[in-house]
Amino acid sequence: MSELLKVEKLSKGFGGRAVLREIGFSVDPGKVYGLLGRNGEGKTTLIRTIMGVIPRDAGVMTFKGRALTFGDADYKKEIGYIPEDAFFYGGMSVGGLLEFNGRFFPKWDARKAAEDLKRSALDPAAKVRTLSRGQQLKLAFVAALAARPELLLLDDPTSGLDVPTRRDFLRDVIRELAAGGTAVLFATHLVHELERIVDHLFILQGGRIVLDETYEKVKSLTRRAVLGFDTEPPESPALDGVLSQRRMGKDLELIIYPWNEAVEGTLRALNAARLEIEPLSLEDIFTSFVQET
């Protein structure tokens, strides 16, 4: 299966400060990818670079096998892009914007746009700047999807919106996923909803991809181990893959990835009074990965 999007040794910096350092990953058709990272870690920069909104300093981007230059515009026909903040022309009407947008995309499905618009209860005559943030998100979604893209790039579009709105958005995304094999690259720091739909995870930290793994694997191979000791807990046990550790009184909490039998054995060998081993939510996994230790 050939990759839809491939990024190799992508670097980007601003005024001497490196934000992306030799990033490399690939996106396959039809899968949902989560790009996790704390605020300011460079998710937006990465997505903007992929979209050709800003130039990269170094590296190669390939879309459907063709290498991309900064001036390339054709590949954008296959990508639906929804950024964090509203970015439409405020003076256009909803209907006008969709019509304007449609001219750029050869695969634009005006009928679908109309249907989606109706379903989202947006007034075609309303000016874009009068829409609430949630409505603007809906509009952005309609606009992006009516172009029948092969890849959806979502740059934290739901941050700042309330939970029901986020749920709605998620539902819309899922409906689209069910309809056709659109790949999704979903950058966010709101991990909770992503968890339900994600196939593959990237975690961006310190300008690099520190985790590039399927969600199943990450989930099944990350454990929280709580060891309760009668006396002072020992110093950090010699273990690989400790993402984080915490001391709470006489207890030692370790979060470990990847979990394997050797790890379990080492832990048991510490002869703690109490040993609990649990799975973690993605939110907790993410936090552990990106926490400064």
Added chain:
Amino acid sequence: MLIKVDTKGFVPLYEQVKAEIRRMAAVGAVKPQDPLPSIRELAAEILVNPNTVARAYRELEQEGLINTQKGRGSFLSARRVQDMNRDLEAHLNRKMDEAVREIRKFGLSPAEVRKLFADSLRRFEENGRRGGGDE
């Protein structure tokens, strides 16, 4: 279809969906020949990746619990009551195991665990209400 999935646990989402469908079949919430929601509808409803639902359906079909007919959707297949009972029993046992595991975290002894269950059962009979975990 009221299915809840929990992302916290170990159990993969698709397994949870399968288990939930089995449970509903076992308690009779879904009867044989009843149509199941489409993949799209179910995914949208419980907010999971449609692939997850698709996989669950696929595997249930392989196990024989559901039939999928092109264009008409998926249906619960006719099963012997025995099978359903067996499913129910398996389901209940799983539920018990989970509860016990949870309680054991607090370091209770088996006797104390038994006492907890007895108290819960009594409360159930007294109040006519469900006890234990919320459904």
Added chain:
Amino acid sequence: MFKTLLIKEWKEKALVAVFGLGLMGIFLAAFLIIGDDQDLRELLPAAFLIIFFPFIGVMLGAGAFESEFRNGSWAYLLSRPVRKETIWLAKLTALLSIMAGFWLVFIGLMAVVPGLGEVVRGFRWFEVLDSGLELFLLVLLSSVFYFSVAFSLSILSERQLNLVFGSFFIGFAVQALLSYFAFLADGRDLLSNVGRFLWLDAYNLALVLSSLAFLGASLITFRKADFSQPKKKNLSLSKYSILFLVLAWILAVAWPVFRPGPGEKLSSQVEVAGSEAFFSTTRGLYRYDLVRDDLKKVAKWRSQFSFGGSFRIAGGQVLYGASGWNLQFNPELHIMNTDGSGKRLLVGGGPDGFPLWPGYSHFLLSPDGKMAVYLTDQNETVPGSKPDKRMVSIRTDGTGLKKLPPLDPALAGTDGYTWIRAWFEPSNSLLLMVRSQGSPWSLLTYNLTTGAQARLFETPRAGELNISPGGDKVLIVHQPDGGGSTDVTLLDIASAENALVMKIDDPGEHSWDSVKRSVWNRKGDKVAFLVRQNGGVFSPAVYLLKERRVVMLNNVRVGEDGDYRTTLGWTSGDTKLVLGVPQERSLKILDLSLAVERAIPVPPSIGEYFEVCSTDDTVLIRETQGEAHRGSIWRLDLKTEKWKKIW
């Protein structure tokens, strides 16, 4: 996609368009109200043109990217599948088309509103502009220029006010610089040209090229821009705009310097010496061997003017004037052998003694070709030197440059014009014609050996002056009464005696043109000319010196009244006259009794005007149709009556 973007841009700028039209409406109303106040009628449109168009240019340009900045829709536009060049071009096209619209409206107003068109066309502002339309063009180019500056700056920021100020500031600075260069160029006479101020063309060209420079820098910056890093944009734009601007100015300066001169055009001078004919064009000097039918270009020059260089032939030498290559008008005198060899610069290239103007009567060769004399500083100032009307002599080998003693003001007057007409060998004197304001025409002799000057002849009004081939006699056509009758007088240079050849009483409108086209035969014992008789008919006449009589046929019509195109020449060993009669498109051969022997038709491709230049069995005629015409030279073999085009 381009169309979509274009429409979007137009929609966004609709307000500006309306605003501009409103301003134009106010202007129109004001103009109509003003009515008859002449000064205001000129001032208002001029002020409007100068203020409104650059201003609207800046407003349109500054707003080019304003929508994206204000809406925050950068990311939206740049993430659409459309090339940045397309976006840039759509914005440029939309805005320029609005500006063009304003221009068209104004032009429409000029056509429709009574009086406005005349006022604009009649602008007499700034001495340098020939007409009001030049001001119009200048303002149009300025507005495009200011627009370009604003357009290129608008990528950098959304603050419209800053952009407007910045654009005007930069625009003024550039225009001031260009004006300064133009002023320098004009002052140094670097780029001026006869009848047309070349620096204005260069200025306009510089404006256009500067606009392109800014636009080019803007496109490159836009293409490369990282909108999250404004400083880089500033840097890039500055870098490229300065680079292109410098390029633009170099081109704008190079054009007037290196532009091709006028196409090769024949000039009016054709000289025959023996069996060789010499003629000049704007590109060089040609020698044609009449016997061998062989044409050769013997000297090359590039004349900045629409006429070629002048030349004199004597003693096997050719002395000719040419202009130097550098920007300053720098005439030089060159000399070479008649076969084209031995070319060398005789005089020129310095303030000391170079001729002001290598016109036909400003330099002369001695008959033996060993000396040359030329005029310098004839009532005009060479930049850098003092006015000094002088004749200068120099040996043709380049040595012995000598400033000759000035002309006696009693004879030559002050502040007059001098023409060097001939070199009288017997006394080594120059024959000069001088004239100053209000004085009669004088023919002077100027002895080069002794410096003695004498007046040979004087007349209130001189027409033709024709020196015999031997250099000893002068045929003078003049009007001794200052009008009324015309005398043809023969003057003997050595004895200073003159004899009346013929008197024509022809008080008509053109009394000064009663006798013309005089031609000596080779021996110098006969001279032929045309005389206009009563009724305006031109007839040929021949004066036989030995017999002291004039042969003329009365009432033989050879030309229409007022038609001055007839020319004549001697041919067939001076036994016959040939008349060139363009109005009948033929050459007429006359015998010495002036009877027409035959008429030879002229080829159809020869135009309406031609002159007979040379004689003998081969007749050369020179054809021309005016300044724009290239001209040509033909030869006719009298024996075979065959024509051939030589050049």
